[in-house]
Amino acid sequence: MSARLKGRIISSFKLYGLSLRSGAVKYLTDVLQPVSEVEVEKWLDTIVNGVQKLPLTSSFIDRDCIELAVQNSSGGTDKESDKVFEVIDAFRVPRLSYNIDRKKFVLNEAIESVLCLHASADAKAELFKERFTVLHQRTLRHELFTPPAAGASVGQQSKKFQLRPVEYLLGTTSRLGRVIVLGMLIQLKEGKYFLEDPTGSVELDLSQATFHTGIFTEYCFVLAEGMYDDGIFHVSALGFPPAEASKATRSYFGNMNFFGGSSATSAKSSSYLAKVEAENPDAMFVFLSDVWLDQPKVMDKLRVLFSGYADMLPTAFVFCGHFCSAPYGPEHARTVKKCFRELADLVCEFESLAENCRFVFVPGPLDPGPGNILPRPPIPDILTEDIRGRLPLAVFASNPCRIQFCTQEIVVFREDITNKMCRNCVRFPSDKETIPTHLVKTVNAQAHLCPLPLHVRPLYWSYDNALRVYPLPDLIVFADKYDPFQVENADCISINPGSFPKTKFQFKVYWPQRRLVEDSQIPD
Structure with missing residues (x-):
């Protein structure tokens, strides 16, 4: 036997x-x-x-x-490793690469061992290659691009499309009609756009192109449909790779932990966390952006906010910077430290909040710290030691950061991304849909929080994976100075609480168990 x-x-x-x-x-x-x-x-x-x-x-x-x-x-789980609440630093996000031969994601240990902030030029090339590979495998699995089943009718076969690489166009001398190519939109020559993939690049003619929903910028990946003739790809339609809901992604890759954290597997697969989430229907998160602690009016409104929640404790307050309304030059760091000390004094007036509530602080571009390159590390410990000593559950996070609560996955990104995307787009979106809808569909389709040219928004090349949103989380918080919004796409909710002082003290409240977002405001 x-x-x-x-x-x-x-x-x-x-x-x-x-x-x-x-x-x-x-x-x-x-x-x-x-x-x-x-x-x-x-x-x-x-x-x-x-x-x-x-x-x-x-x-x-x-x-x-x-x-x-x-x-x-066998269904055995280590409940100690299944943390109910965890804030995940951007520099600790798992570095997973898609293996084309095995058709699955694997941990890239070779790159993990040589990571550094100032990487070589190879890391820059790898950055775009990884983005392309993720989108390419996702697109090939979409129902429009899967090969027709054996015995399918002519009508069913006509609804299917075939992706072609750029080298397919470059390798022909004849005219090709109705070709679809996935590639990166890039301006290799001034005033001329090209479509580039790992096999080569081809010049585009966008004069007759119809642009689908989204904000098309350089360095974003697009599906281009059109005709190839005389070395130029004449585009008739330009769109994004189709987004994919988290459930669909996990059905292919199982309970692998893409999100990060202490658990070996995805929190979505934990029956223990699902049970805890179901038993806590009153759990909620409060999101505020541009919390200017140097403004007396803001501090007064925070006192009203804390007094309102003192008897109904949120799971966490998530405060996004900037934490000062203006730069103070050489005194800026000292001012920020003083502001956090005063915030600690204010919170300690409400004993229940100070002892039982989590406070997560996400830095803005103008807050103290190293250069304004993404991902951005937390505000330095020397400036936050006072508040951390008095609020035991305070967490100073990176930007972006990830929050796992039970089976819920939340991404918080403090960046004025809407205006930057609009200013650098190839063609401004039509008025058929609102700008936030275009933004959200772009981010979800690109599976990346910041699909902008690197000279517009610098990134640490080795840590580009920290801005990847694949599979899509349950909630993405764009802490943007743009008007507040809420958009749901591909089973992912995207919200913007707006600038707290500039929106007459508006903020957002998220109820994880019901996946419900509430608009809130502190009245005068």
């Missing part, structure tokens, strides 16, 4: 291109020895499926991977 079972185990994994090390085979043989022969096949399929969902870096599977897969397959 033991030898036969060992052979079944090895052959089951070989079917999926996986090889077990001797320790893994011995462990799995011991685990399955008591199981009846009828149940062995079922358990092997479940365990193999569990192994494939892990962030594997090799086809050789060791004992640790098998133990984790068995634990997940």
Whole structure:
């Protein structure tokens, strides 16, 4: 029985291109020895499926991977690792790369070991290659681009499209009609736009192009449809790769933890966290942006806010910068430190908030810290030691940052992204839809918070993955000085609380259990 079972185990994994090390085979043989022969096949399929969902870096599977897969397959969870609330730093987001051969995401340990802020030029090239690969695999899985099923009718086949690489256009001398290409929109020569992918670049003629919903900027990835003739791609329609809801993404990649945090698997797959979330229907998050702590009027409104919530405690207050209304030159850092000290004094007037409520602070572009490059680290500890000493649950986060509450995934991004996108677009959106709708659909389609040229919004090349939103989270908070908005697209809610002082003290409240957003305001 033991030898036969060992052979079944090895052959089951070989079917999926996986090889077990001797320790893994011995462990799995011991685990399955008591199981009846009828149940062995079922358990092997479940365990193999569990192994494939892990962030594997090799086809050789060791004992640790098998133990984790068995634990997940048997429904065992470590509740201590399933944190109910966690703020995830942008510099700790998992670096996952899509493996084209294995058709799954794997942890890129080779890059992880040599990360630095000032990376080589290779990191810049890798940045755009990774963005393209993520969007390309997602687009190929969309129903419009999957090959028609065998025996499909002519009408069904006509509704399908085929993606072509740029080299397909460059390699022909004849005229091509109705071609669809996925690539990056870029201006390689002044006044002339090109479409670029890993296989090459082709000049575009956009004079007759119809632009679909979205804000099209340089360096964003587009689906271009048109005719190729005489070395120029004459575009008839320009759109974005179709966005994909989180459930659809996870149906392909299982419970892999894309979001980050202490858990080995996605919080979405935790029955323990789902139960905690269901038992807390009153959990809520309060989002404010441009919290100018140097303005007496703002501090007065915060006192009203805290007094209103003292008897109905939010899960967290999320305050986004800037935390001063204007730069103070050489005294700016000292002013910020004084403002946080005064905020601590104010919160401590409400003992229930000070002891039980979380306060998350996300820096703005003008707050103290290293250069204004994304992702931005938290405000330096030397300026926040007073408030952290008095508010034990205060967290100073990076920008952007991620918040995991039970099974909910929230991304907070403090950036005036709307105006920057509009100022740098190839063609300003039509009036058919509002600007926030165009913005949200662009971000979701690009699977990236800031699809702008790098000279417009600099990024640390090695940490571009920190701004990736794939799979889409439950909530994206664009803390923008633009007017407040709420847009839902692809099962992802995007909100902007607006500038707290400039919107007559408006803010947003999010109820995770109901996935409900409320508009709120502190009246005069």
